[in-house]
Amino acid sequence: MKLSARNQIPGKIKSITEGVVTAEVVIELDGGGDLVSVITRKSVESLGLAVGKRVYAVVKSTEVMVAID
Incomplete structure (x- = not known):
C-alpha cells in the first residue's frame, strides 16, 4: 500500500488497552x-x-509544533 503521508514510523505494538x-x-x-x-x-x-x-505509525498533519526548553 502506498500513502501520501511522509511520516511513516515503523515499530511494534507494546500494549493495547481497550475501552467501550x-x-x-x-x-x-x-x-x-x-x-x-x-x-x-x-x-x-x-x-x-x-x-x-x-506496524507503522502514520502521521499526516498540516501542523506539527516544535518546542524547546
Missing part, C-alpha cells in the same frame, strides 16, 4: 520511544492488532 468504544495502542518505535494512538475497537479487530505485531 476506543482502544489505546502504544507503539514502541524502532528508533526508540513510544507513540500512543487512540483508535476504535473495530479498527483494532479489523487490522488484527496484537501485542508484538509490527
